[in-house]
Amino acid sequence: AQSVAQPEDQVNVAEGNPLTVKCTYSVSGNPYLFWYVQYPNRGLQFLLKYITGDNLVKGSYGFEAEFNKSQTSFHLKKPSALVSDSALYFCAVRGTNAGKSTFGDGTTLTVKP
Amino acid sequence: GAGVSQSPRYKVAKRGQDVALRCDPISGHVSLFWYQQALGQGPEFLTYFQNEAQLDKSGLPSDRFFAERPEGSVSTLKIQRTQQEDSAVYLCASSLAGEYYGYTFGSGTRLTVV
Numbered sequence: 001a002q003s004v005a006q007p008e009d010q011v012n013v014a015e016g017n018p019l020t021v022k023c024t025y026s027v028s029g030n031p032y033l034f035w036y037v038q039y040p041n042r043g044l045q046f047l048l049k050y051i052t053g054d055n056l057v058k059g060s061y062g063f064e065a066e067f068n069k070s071q072t073s074f075h076l077k078k079p080s081a082l083v084s085d086s087a088l089y090f091c092a093v094r095g096t097n098a099g100k101s102t103f104g105d106g107t108t109l110t111v112k113p
Numbered sequence: 114g115a116g117v118s119q120s121p122r123y124k125v126a127k128r129g130q131d132v133a134l135r136c137d138p139i140s141g142h143v144s145l146f147w148y149q150q151a152l153g154q155g156p157e158f159l160t161y162f163q164n165e166a167q168l169d170k171s172g173l174p175s176d177r178f179f180a181e182r183p184e185g186s187v188s189t190l191k192i193q194r195t196q197q198e199d200s201a202v203y204l205c206a207s208s209l210a211g212e213y214y215g216y217t218f219g220s221g222t223r224l225t226v227v
Contacts, residue, residue: 004155032212032213034216036215042220043204043219043221044156044204044206044218045218046215046216046217049213051213090155094212095212099144099146099163099168100161100169101146101158101216102158103148103155103156104155105153105154105155106154
């Protein structure tokens with residue numbers, strides 16, 4: 001079975017400060033890891049993914065994520081937060097030969113001016 | 114089309130009524146997924162198609178739920194004899210074949226059973 005944990009329901013940061021949204025996972029075999037973002041009244045959008053290779057992956061809107069195999073983590077980061085980054089963020093994992101992705105319960109990011 | 118299209122956007126059903134939710138994926142996307150999202154929670158897997166073959170339906174909560182994709186393109190999720198606990202947002206997503214592709218989601222259908 002595969003699972004994802006997002007330990008923080010809410011993350012608050014000031015505009016211009018760095019942000020981190022945490023995610024840990026459990027899966028058999030090699031993990032394929034994803035971050036999605038959901039803005040109010042809009043569908044989920046793909047942000048970035050880790051498949052293999054460099055542990056630091058870069059995605060849309062200046063976001064990046066760091067894969068740590070020993071800690072089974074895939075934290076989302078951004079060096080300088082914007083108010084427009086305020087949204088609901090979901091981490092997801094997909095195992096080798098697994099059709100489905102399993103999602104965490106989401107973390108609400110609020111960036112204050 | 115340019116994105117994944119779901120219809121209707123909103124559906125209010127009386128308890129016991131049957132409903133059908135439609136998903137039109139991105140052209141060329143082999144894989145199609147249905148998820149259920151309750152308020153304040155992450156999407157929960159329902160079922161998965163590769164072309165017209167339903168490869169995994171382990172997430173369907175009961176035999177009242179049925180999904181099909183007869184020609185490997187448009188998919189329909191049908192819920193028979195709806196109950197209040199079926200109230201949720203139903204999300205459809207499509208992707209290219211392979212575990213390493215991210216999903217493109219539709220805007221969802223919000224089902225309210227009264």
